[in-house]
Amino acid sequence: MLQRLFGAACALALLSAAFAHESRIVGESAGTPYMITVGFTVNPAYAGILNGLDLIITEARPEDLEAAGEHGHGDGHAHDHAAAAHEGEHGHDHEHTHDHEHDHGHDHGHEHADAHDHADEHGHSHGGAGVENLAPGLSAQIISPDGQSTLELELIDLGGGRYTAAFVPTESGDYPIRIFGFIGELEVDETFEAYTHSEPGVLPLEAISIP
Numbered sequence: 001m002l003q004r005l006f007g008a009a010c011a012l013a014l015l016s017a018a019f020a021h022e023s024r025i026v027g028e029s030a031g032t033p034y035m036i037t038v039g040f041t042v043n044p045a046y047a048g049i050l051n052g053l054d055l056i057i058t059e060a061r062p063e064d065l066e067a068a069g070e071h072g073h074g075d076g077h078a079h080d081h082a083a084a085a086h087e088g089e090h091g092h093d094h095e096h097t098h099d100h101e102h103d104h105g106h107d108h109g110h111e112h113a114d115a116h117d118h119a120d121e122h123g124h125s126h127g128g129a130g131v132e133n134l135a136p137g138l139s140a141q142i143i144s145p146d147g148q149s150t151l152e153l154e155l156i157d158l159g160g161g162r163y164t165a166a167f168v169p170t171e172s173g174d175y176p177i178r179i180f181g182f183i184g185e186l187e188v189d190e191t192f193e194a195y196t197h198s199e200p201g202v203l204p205l206e207a208i209s210i211p
Contacts, residue, residue, distance in 0.1 A: 023038075035056075056163075
């Protein structure tokens with residue numbers, strides 16, 4: 001019940017949330033390119049405060065692939081939108097990851113929403129048509145700053161290729177997010193680390209506390 005209430009709240013909050021997400025192209029070499037975009041639902045994030053995963057999965061458009069090519073990357077191309085919005089301030093490097101190549105059809109339990117842009121307030125676009133109904137075959141995992149513990153997240157399908165899951169980061173630091181499983185028949189296993197507003201990604205609660 002808490003997860004569903006959180007999902008409904010996120011659907012409203014995301015309409016106005018500041019956007020500092022990381023996007024990555026997967027499946028290009030298999031001929032079925034998708035864009036995976038990952039971030040927090042609440043930014044900046046603070047330790048001890050309810051937050052959540054904001055996951056967007058869309059079909060990659062020709063302009064998305066062209067942008068990836070301009071950066072010299074193929075599959076696994078990562079892009080930090082916060083860095084793009086403030087070019088030169090953060091100095092984040094682009095990451096390189098690889099997906100497993102599989103054939104893919106459009107009749108394997110998922111649907112494609114009508115094409116539309118997932119764009120933030122800076123005008124950055126996040127792919128084409130959203131890929132829906134992926135929650136049963138796709139998993140999300142958040143990793144603690146020390147890498148010693150993980151939490152499996154229960155994905156909630158918000159529609160239009162957008163998914164969420166609630167969690168509470170209990171300490172300040174950087175929390176890598178791993179997305180793995182299947183988008184149709186394409187197997188993916190990607191870890192995202194450059195998706196936050198702040199350094200570290202989760203700030204100590206003391207930063208906004210008053211006696």
